[in-house]
Amino acid sequence: MNIGEVSKRAGLPKKTIRYYEDIGLVTPLRDTNGYRSFRDSDMHKLAFMGRSRALGFTIEDCRNLLALWDDQDRASADVRTIAKEHLAQIESKIVDLQAIQETLTLLVKECAGDDRPDCPILKTLEQFPMK
Amino acid sequence: MNIGEVSKRAGLPKKTIRYYEDIGLVTPLRDTNGYRSFRDSDMHKLAFMGRSRALGFTIEDCRNLLALWDDQDRASADVRTIAKEHLAQIESKIVDLQAIQETLTLLVKECAGDDRPDCPILKTLEQFPMK
DNA sequence: CTTGACCTTCCAGTAACTGGAGGCCTTACT
DNA sequence: AGTAAGGCCTCCAGTTACTGGAAGGTCAAG
CATH class of the missing domain: 1.20.5 (Single alpha-helices involved in coiled-coils or other helix-helix interfaces)
Known part of the structure; x- marks a missing residue:
C-alpha cells in the first residue's frame, strides 16, 4: 500500500505519516522505486495513532500505548x-x-x-x- | 528598574521579558553597562501582557490589544x-x-x-x- | 512523448517560550 | 587586593507535532 492510500484509510495527512516514520513510530518497507510500502500492521498502527491523538494523547503517550498494544503480556x-x-x-x-x-x-x-x-x-x- | 525587579513585579520570568523585547513588544532603555532599564510604562505594558496572556490571548492578540490600549481614540x-x-x-x-x-x-x-x-x-x- | 498525479528528500517555519553555556558587572566580605 | 555570590548580558538550541514548499524522480494514460 502506498502512502496516499494509507493516508485516506487512516485519515492522516501524508506529511504526518512521513513524520511518524521519522520519529520511529512506523517502519514501512520500501519498494524498489523508493516508495514506502505499508503492510497491514503499519496501517493498523497508524489508525491506532490517529485515534489516540484524537483523544489528545501526546506522541510519547502514543508510543507507550503502542508498545503496550504490541505486548501480549501487558498489564x-x-x-x-x-x-x-x-x-x-x-x-x-x-x-x-x-x-x-x-x-x-x-x-x-x-x-x-x-x-x-x-x-x-x-x-x-x-x-x-x-x- | 532592572529586569529582575520587573520580573518580580510583573510576575513574568526574565526570559519571557527578554523574549518580549526580541519580538518588539517592549523597548526598554539601556544603562551604560548594557543592562536593560525599564520605565514605568514598560512595566505597565508587561503587566498588561501578563494578564492578557493569563486569559489565553495569543501574542498577536496582545500586540493588538496593546496598540488599542495606547490609542486614545480607539473604539x-x-x-x-x-x-x-x-x-x-x-x-x-x-x-x-x-x-x-x-x-x-x-x-x-x-x-x-x-x-x-x-x-x-x-x-x-x-x-x-x-x- | 507529454501530461498529470503520484512519490521522494530536505529545509524551514509555526507558538511562545525555556534551558544552558560562556562571560561581564557589581557588591560585599576577608 | 582578591574572591565569591548574584545579577546581568548574548547567542544557540530545544520544545510539540506537525505543515508548507522547493526540486526532482516515477508511473499510467492517451
Whole structure:
C-alpha cells in the first residue's frame, strides 16, 4: 500500500505519516522505486495513532500505548495509568479554560462595544490583579 | 528598574521579558553597562501582557490589544471584537475537551486495571471509528 | 512523448517560550 | 587586593507535532 492510500484509510495527512516514520513510530518497507510500502500492521498502527491523538494523547503517550498494544503480556493497569493521567490533565485544562471563559464573558458583557474609547476590557487588563 | 525587579513585579520570568523585547513588544532603555532599564510604562505594558496572556490571548492578540490600549481614540468595539473571537475559541476548545473527557472517563471506568492483558482502552483505540 | 498525479528528500517555519553555556558587572566580605 | 555570590548580558538550541514548499524522480494514460 502506498502512502496516499494509507493516508485516506487512516485519515492522516501524508506529511504526518512521513513524520511518524521519522520519529520511529512506523517502519514501512520500501519498494524498489523508493516508495514506502505499508503492510497491514503499519496501517493498523497508524489508525491506532490517529485515534489516540484524537483523544489528545501526546506522541510519547502514543508510543507507550503502542508498545503496550504490541505486548501480549501487558498489564491493563499500565494502560489505565496512562489514560488516567491523561484524563486528569484534560480535566484540569477544562477547569482552567472555564475560569477564563467566565472572566471573558463578564468582560465582553460589560463592554459597550461602540465607537467610544471607554473600554472595561482594557481597564481590567490594565489593573486587575488576576492572581 | 532592572529586569529582575520587573520580573518580580510583573510576575513574568526574565526570559519571557527578554523574549518580549526580541519580538518588539517592549523597548526598554539601556544603562551604560548594557543592562536593560525599564520605565514605568514598560512595566505597565508587561503587566498588561501578563494578564492578557493569563486569559489565553495569543501574542498577536496582545500586540493588538496593546496598540488599542495606547490609542486614545480607539473604539471599544475593536477591543470587544478581539475578546469575543477569543472567547469563541475558548468555548469551542472546552467543548472538544469535554468530549474527550467523556470518552476517556468511560474507557477508564471500563478497564479493570489489573495485571491481566485484557484492556478495553486498547481495544477501543484499535477499533473504534471515532469519526 | 507529454501530461498529470503520484512519490521522494530536505529545509524551514509555526507558538511562545525555556534551558544552558560562556562571560561581564557589581557588591560585599576577608 | 582578591574572591565569591548574584545579577546581568548574548547567542544557540530545544520544545510539540506537525505543515508548507522547493526540486526532482516515477508511473499510467492517451
